[in-house]
Amino acid sequence: MKLSASQAVEVLRAAGEPSRLRILALLAREELAVLELCRVLDQSQPRVSRHLKLLAEAGLVERFPDGAWVFYRLTAGGQGGDLIAEVLARTDPADPILVRDAERLSAVWAERAADAGEYFARNAARWDEIRSLYVSDADVEAAILAAAGPGPFKRMVDLGSGTGRMLTLLAPHAQAALGLDLSQQMLNIARNRVTEAGLQRCELRHGDIFGTRLPDESADLVVVHQVLHYLADPAAAVKEAARIVAGGGRLIIADFAPHRLEFLREQHQHRRLGFAEPEMARWLAEAGLSKVRVTALPPARKEGLTVKIWTAERGQERQRSAA
Incomplete structure (x- = not known):
């Protein structure tokens, strides 16, 4: 089923804000917790949560609680998701803001990997x-x-x-x-x-x-x-x-x-x-x-x-x- 004109406008309106587009680009890489998005975007939790709420209402991201944490990921399938995938594919990956976000996300990954490596090394024997x-x-x-x-x-x-x-x-x-x-x-x-x-x-x-x-x-x-x-x-x-x-x-x-x-x-x-x-x-x-x-x-x-x-x-x- 294709999007109606009004639905397409809603999808584009939800994504048509710099921080929300950055969030979509990050979630295209992996599912992320709210606090991780805050770290990468360097924004407060209320502000990031507001962006995520609008994206979820537009059907572009899925929210799922996991204990005390809340994770988000791109919505699987759907014409709205296909439209955003096309937008992201046409976005220049060399854009300085997106490059900085990718670098910060890499730092989050590296921190995770270091913590996990230390944990597994410390506990391997037991x-x-x-x-x-x-x-x-x-x-x-x-x-x-x-x-x-x-x-x-x-x-x-x-x-x-x-x-x-x-x-x-x-x-x-x-x-x-x-x-x-x-x-x-x-x-x-x-x-x-x-x-x-x-x-x-x-x-x-x-x-x-x-x-x-x-x-x-x-x-x-x-x-x-x-x-x-x-x-x-x-x-x-x-x-x-x-x-x-x-x-x-x-x-x-x-x-x-x-x-x-x-x-x-x-x-x-x-x-x-x-x-x-x-x-x-x-x-x-x-x-x-x-x-x-x-x-x-x-x-x-x-x-x-x-x-x-x-x-x-x-x-x-x-x-x-x-x-």
Whole structure:
């Protein structure tokens, strides 16, 4: 459906202000929290919130609370979004104001990365102990094994492999397995565990979940275990993970249900406090996966967190059409 003349005017009016156009350009890069936008724009929270309110009313951005934080992202799809995408595409990236915003956003990214790197390095040796405070490992592993199925798998890929927990669990059922992680400390621990488990066809590699550089549809089992809540753009990570799922293969995502334990954000580098089922279902569908199934595992202790396991598959239509 195309925009009416009045709708087009409303969209352009909402975007037709310098700060709001800057906000749209920033959100085109990733979802951002209000306070992060304030830092980049160097504007007060009330002023930025007012701009965001107008953009949301025009249907150009989506607002979603996450614990005590509020995040915004560009609205997916729609003629209004397409119009703004065209405007942004025609905006000179060398504009001094946009360049300055990009530099400030890069500084925010660098600060996040430094904090996360320090945290993971400090806690690598006791990572499983930290996780055990919130979930029952035995229940989660049993549910992941059930979601994966008996195999055998030609190739299993673990994105954000951490200490190698998913590799030691699932790689015995795979002809070949690959674990990617950005933390060298985590990779060192994972290598030791993989060796101790006698897994000879298991490779560990320094790699980024946002850009794995793996071929399209190259793994019949892809796992993202307790990773998304650390990421600035979890939807992009889901898209990249889905890209490497082969026809007839499946993607397994294990993460938390929405919660309000702010100390995980403050003390343990969690960026998102869990994920709602409709949000994850939309990301998986947009990534081309279907047959989504969800398993919920309630906490073993009162102060614990509910773990959800999403399983989605890629159909074999492409394989048949290529045959």
